[in-house]
Amino acid sequence: MEKRKNLIYDVGMHKGEDTEYYLKKGFEVIAFEANPELVNLCKQKFKKELESKQLTIVEGAIIDPEFDQDKDNPNILFYKNKNLSVWGTVDSEWAKRNEKRGTENEIIEVTKIDFKKCLEKFGIPYYLKIDIEGMDRVCLKALFHFDVKPDYVSIESEKVSFKVLKGEFDLFKNNGYSQFKIVNQGNIKEQKEPLNSEEGSFLDYSFNSGATGLFGKDLQQPWKGYKTAINSYRFIFLGYKLLGDNGVVTNRFLRKITLKAARFFTKESVPGWYDTHAKHSSVA
Structure with missing residues (x-):
């Protein structure tokens, strides 16, 4: 299978924040979205691009066929977050976590999507952007079935379990990705x-909040090797532990002072949330 050098996959289209950028850049885009409301929104937003075939929208939720316990059912339960649409997920544990953070879910049924079959149908993209709550690793696993890989891949990285985070890097490494950039999405507008x-x-x-932002050769940070990138996340996870959603610093005044100091010295959104961008070893 050949790589399509002018093709980008936007896995987790949401409101089209990234799709719009890729289209304006001149790329063809295959965009994936499970939330029917967001699909309809983007169908109106990108009507011309859909008609010209520059954009294809795949409606439904990507699932892991290996753990599909109801293979005869073409649909799966999707937890549509009523407060933050970007938190929609098929992962019940993720949905519970989001509810503990004060949000509410509406449970609907959506079509199951086998990502491996989509790669077979549409081809291997130049860049694969993945941001689907709880299912990013499923897309990385699907790449094992192909000799040709995307030049660049990005995922929204794990921020709760360092073991799971390392597992993400192992999936990258085993797919032949050897260089990494770690991007704080809290600074995306900059x-x-x-x-x-x-x-x-x-x-x-100009990027809006919620966008993935720059990709591939346009990213400004230096590329890091496997071990160096993982070690960088050790410091990031310390920030999560202290100041994250369930951080140990709970006193409001102390938290405010600590956050202000951390942001002053690091010039970063702290604790932030991070995307990992990976470059394949075959890329010069």
């Missing part, structure tokens, strides 16, 4: 497209 953009045409684009 990202600036390089004037000499190597990913499509220069747009002078």
